[in-house]
Amino acid sequence: MENLDWGALGFDYRKTDFNARFYYRDGKWSDMEICDSEYINMHMSAACLHYGLELFEGLKAFRGKDGKVRLFRVKDNALRMQSSARRLCLPVPTVDMFVDACCEVVRRNERFIPPYGTGASLYLRPLLIGTNAVLGVKAATEAMLVIFASPVGAYFKEGLKPISVIIDREQDRAAPRGTGDVKVGGNYASSILSGSHAHERGYSNVLYLDTVERKFIEECGAANFFGIRDGKYITPKSGSILPSITNKSLRVLAADLGLEVEERPVSIEELSTFSECGACGTAAVISPIGKIVDMQTDDVYDYGTEVGEYSQKMFNTLQDIQYGRAEDKYGWCTVVE
Ligand SMILES: Cc1ncc(COP(=O)(O)O)c(C=O)c1O
Structure with a gap:
């Protein structure tokens, strides 16, 4: 080695x-x-x-x-x-x-x-x-x-840690019927400016809104978004979101934890109702979101500095499957001999 x-x-x-x-x-x-x-x-x-x-x-x-x-x-x-x-x-x-x-x-x-x-x-x-x-x-x-x-390396080296993200309406990531739902370089090129604005202001990532009404949540940086509320795992549905394989897996694990899974348009007004929320993708599995700041309205959504119970459980289970510590009951892993 x-x-x-x-x-x-x-x-x-x-x-x-x-x-x-x-x-x-x-x-x-x-x-x-x-x-x-x-x-x-x-x-x-x-x-x-x-x-x-x-x-x-x-x-x-x-x-x-x-x-x-x-x-x-x-x-x-x-x-x-x-x-x-x-x-x-x-x-x-x-x-x-x-x-x-x-x-x-x-x-x-x-x-x-x-x-x-x-x-x-x-x-x-x-x-x-x-x-x-x-x-x-x-x-x-x-x-x-x-x-x-x-x-x-591991994304979070000392365990999951909530991140702060910003809602920025200055630049869009992807247009309806554009290429937001596929993994093409152009989507990432157009996200770099808003990403660097976020970093300059001390935020880890950008929460992108739909580009028609600027009312619905699309993605969080290069990751999907989910929120937990009243026994539900809620994740945005839109034609300009990349279908995340991590999110697809979390929806299954959420249901296993007894959560009802909803995939539908998620309005920013719902942000204040979530008990926990996060970004999900291959890089980190889950990046718990501790704070969302809306640049335009100055609204702040605070989820605290602790990792939510469901986020932690789903993260642990997914990693247990990936590292062979838990049964791969859905056949997600290909063992490379
Ligand atoms: C824009 C975008 N959304 C979501 C994701 C998450 O997808 P996956 O879970 O398949 O890694 C990615 C890639 O990681 C991405 O680039």
């Missing part, structure tokens, strides 16, 4: 040994190629560089308590990549290509899978780009799927 200070890892790129690549040319995908270079040789007029024909995924492999390595819900990431590819008119990889390559990248970079007990994991970044040379805006005829890995 690589000699790294696993406990000190953050969320930064770190070179590993191999990545997997597929090329789409002449109407078909190549076989998987294993590559040891971190670089891509690409035409300066490649469609991904000019018109944002780029999309990606993010998922993690965990070294479990029993020594087995588990990839979490890899098939769901494959399906989400397919829907992103359809939206950008990029060639659609098959689920098998995606899943096989993720498993192979995990195997080939075994020495970078963090030891059990460090809270760290091996993050996989599948990336699909249009590569043919273009001047005009059109669908890509050639593409490349690359899957690489990087070890990353």
Whole structure:
């Protein structure tokens, strides 16, 4: 195993040994190629560089308590990549290509899978780009799927800690019927300015509102939002929210805890009624939200400095499944032999 200070890892790129690549040319995908270079040789007029024909995924492999390595819900990431590819008119990889390559990248970079007990994991970044040379805006005829890995640290190193977020109406993340519901680079590019404004003001993240009425909650940074109230797990539904695989899993775990699950438009007026709320995604599983400040109205929603009971329970159960400490009764994990 690589000699790294696993406990000190953050969320930064770190070179590993191999990545997997597929090329789409002449109407078909190549076989998987294993590559040891971190670089891509690409035409300066490649469609991904000019018109944002780029999309990606993010998922993690965990070294479990029993020594087995588990990839979490890899098939769901494959399906989400397919829907992103359809939206950008990029060639659609098959689920098998995606899943096989993720498993192979995990195997080939075994020495970078963090030891059990460090809270760290091996993050996989599948990336699909249009590569043919273009001047005009059109669908890509050639593409490349690359899957690489990087070890990353636990998001909260000393246990969950509530974050402060800001409602900022200055910039929008995604438009209705735009690309908010798929994982394309453009969504993230357009969120950087509001994210940096939030950081300058001392907040961890931005709570985005719908862009028509600016009344309904969409997402919290690069994560979905949920609130808990009166025995209910409530999470926003909208055509411009990325369907989070963590949120999908939490909805199941919430129901197991006896919570009623509601997926529907959630108005900002409801913020004052939640007993706990949080952001959820692969990076942290759950980031409990301690405070939400509305920049325009100066309204402050305070949820306290303690982690909510349900947030903590759902976090623990999901991590127990990922690290092989609890039964994977829904078949979410793929054990990589
Ligand atoms: C915009 C956005 N929303 C939500 C999520 C959470 O999705 P997942 O739980 O599949 O990681 C992500 C990615 O992590 C994201 O980028």
